[in-house]
Amino acid sequence: MNMKVCTHRGLLIAVLTRNEHCPPHVHVGTGDWNARFEFSFWHNGVRLWDVMPIQESPSAGLLEEIRQAIRRAENLHRARKLWWQSRQGLCLDNLLWDAAAQAVVTPKGARPGTVQIVSGRFDGVRNMTVLHLADDPLPLEIQL
Incomplete structure (x- = not known):
């Protein structure tokens, strides 16, 4: 099933719901x-x-x-909402949060002070990602 994010020049930009995998992404194309x-x-x-x-x-x-169309705030927000709705995941679990760089990193890119991301959720109403970090009782809120 295709969940429409937007169109650009008549091309459907969509989140697919069948057999999808990380990282979060959208599809667009023609028969060619x-x-x-x-x-x-x-x-x-x-x-x-x-x-x-x-x-x-x-x-x-x-x-x-097409990339710029997806980047528009309303389209990117819709893509995130649709991905979250279909997957209930952000593809961030077990990666690391580097507070100094304000970035998600892989274990290979870890520096001292990085913290494991235990879980996360997307709050579509507040357009915010909420991450639960290991050994931190308070969630990290990332305003998008």
């Missing part, structure tokens, strides 16, 4: 190509993940337009 764009629950960046098949990929300009 499909692209995935990754988004996050701890920052507002969006990046092109991949295009298949590469031989049929659209212009770099169109891909950038």
Whole structure:
């Protein structure tokens, strides 16, 4: 099932609900190509993940337009809400929070002072990610 985030130039940008996996992402494409764009629950960046098949990929300009459309606050918020609704996960569990860098890092990128992310949830009403960190009774709230 496709859950519509938005459209751009007639192209449907959607979160899929079947056989999805981390990281959080949306799909867009035609019968000739499909692209995935990754988004996050701890920052507002969006990046092109991949295009298949590469031989049929659209212009770099169109891909950038699509990325910018997804980055619009209302579209990114909707993508997060739909991902959370379908997955009930943020793809952040067991990663680490680096408070000094205000960033999520993998165990390979860990520095002293990083703390394990035990769980998290997306609060769509407040447009906020709430992370529960190991050994910290208070949640970390990240306003998006």
